[in-house]
Amino acid sequence: MFATLDIDIRPGSGLGMFEIGSSLWTVLDTLRRFQHAFPHVEVKYDPDVSATTPIVLHIRPHLDLLFSGIHQRLHTICVRKLRDPHPPLTLKYKDTILSSPEVFLRRVDVRRTFGPTYPGDDLRYPGLWFSFEEDGMGDGMKGGADDKMQEVKRVLVSQKDNDGKNRDALDEVAECPAMQNDLSLAVVKVHDGVTLHFYSSSEAIHVQLGRTTAQDLNLDLGPPLRVHYKEDERMAIHSQSAPFSEEESDYFYNYFQHGIDFLISGRTHTVKKIILHTNVPGTPLFQRYKRCNWEIEGLPEDDEDDTPPRKRFYDRFETISHFLSPHEPPPSMSLDRTDDEENVTLPSSATRLYGYDGIILEVTESSQVVAVVLF
Template sequence: MISALDCDVRPGSGLGIFELGTSLWNILDLLRRLQHSFPQVDIKYDTDASSTTPIILHVRPHLDLLFSGKQQRLHTIVVRKLRFGDPPVTLRYKDVVLSSPEEVLKRVFISRTFGPTYPPPGDDLRADLRYPGVWFSFEEDGMGDGLKGIQSEDRMQEVKRVIISQKEQDGEDRDALGELVECPAMDGEIARAIVKVHEGVTFYFHPVAAAQAIHVVIGETTAQDLTLDLGPPNRVHYKEDDRMTIHSTARANENSEPAYFYNYFQHGVDFLLSPTHVVTKIILHSNIPGSPLFQRYKRCNWEIEGTPEDDEDDTPPRKRFYDRFETISHFLSPRDPPPSMLLDRTDDEEAMTLPSATTRLHGYDGIILEVSESSQVVAVMLF
């Protein structure tokens, strides 16, 4: 039997174990570890814009979690079916029980608990009650249809949904599908990864104003450097798959020690290290919904930096993870794209079935792009 959900409401911050600003990767990992409490989770997104689509997790029966399209961070939390569904849900604000199977949350109780609030746009006194970071809806509609108002002014009107989002800045309404303002849940995570072909990657972390950049240089940075800068990896994986060596012109040394990977799933990055413990390759993952590697890695917000037009240009051109393959390919090489190799990552996963399981590997001088059938770059390999 699933225990009841008892959640504290934190306006502008979160609900229970869910904190606004947390990454999609972290939330799904959390839900996977708590399957006894959250046994059914549905993922919805726009397949036509998979790299920038907002993602909704339906955590049945009570929660809708909306994630921003580019950052893939928890943007909005919706609690619905307050008095129905299994398990039952109890909502608390500070030391006050707002809603439970025995307590019906009504309009008049909201006003008593939270006090007065500004009138809604257009002075519609029948509309949902909004406070900074939380608002209360009297409709059963889905998350995308929730700003329509109610049909009566009954003080005993029952609340049907509670919505939690970041507080507006400077009195401006927050875009329901926009990106989040930097918040504590992001601290210590990669904000940007600037790729320089033939050199390496520069990582910038949250909080952006205080964090120092970390430079990983191919052929120079060591395993010890990575551990000091990024902490120990989630996994150390020894490279046993040598199928690509058939395309190499160099003679393989069968007696040499194996290379190995440092996998940082929480940063969306892999590093291949030589037997002498030096970084030889860097792989950055885009975490595109629907791709074979979705949710194995957190999204790494990578940007490929080009050559500045002159020495005084401090804004060199860049292409980002959400740019289409054709745009990035022309940026790397104005000529026609090089021949590609077909890769099916489900070959080794018999239980995995995806509508678009195959990707293509496009190689350039110093960089390889792994591209989906919809022209989204799902991973970048720098060597």
């Protein structure tokens, strides 16, 4: 016996528990907590452009969630197979039941509930769209538009533009309440640290290597989601300094919700390393961290240069490498994060580490930088 999926429509805002503008990381984390209600979830993306691909979460059989390619924000929600009984679906708008196992949603019902709209095969309202085809898009004024009893096959909820129109499917999501207090941009400066900018805030937070303390992070960013004491010392073999003593064990502050880790010195309790994660689909750390929209800032051309050059997370490794050093890329080390995982097969499990003065890039075989380490 399947429990009924009872969801409400909020034009331009969301549907059920899903809010337009929510991050991919947040939505997938929520779906994990509600596996009893959403047991079958597929992640679909274009592996050829994995860094900037729009991502679709297909929640069988009723829901498709489309996320934007750059910021990985929920852009459009599609409800389909309204009459599929596994599980039964009840769709509401305010206090009105639009569709249920006993109620079929038809063209005339949409007009009665939402009023008149512009002519066309589909019925479109600001932030809301009713389609009479199972898949694809309608062709405007084609046959069937005058059939009052025509049954709705799909319902789509998307963000409204300022003029009330629906946004293009490939547009980024405009700032909205779901983004409040989320990290919007991380500006990286080698040998210095990172400046963090947040939605709904004009004040930036500057985290400096060797100066910002664990207490500063707690005050500025709140407590981390996890504190992890450093146990993996395999990279110490490449270090010229003496190994750490157990009394001075370093530890990580993991801010998964911002896509950032901070390595804190066990001796001085100041930031030693900053790790920024790109959250690329198909890589081992996908979905462990929210995408961090990082940009590496170079030196200004002169004292009057207010816009120093930057390279962004979706730029190819070759471009970023030349930006950091105009010479040939440095020797690299191979890393496979699935070595300790049995029965795990990923298209991009192996990465390479390239070390520069003050910064390390973790790069996939397709030249995508999946992580930046500042030290």
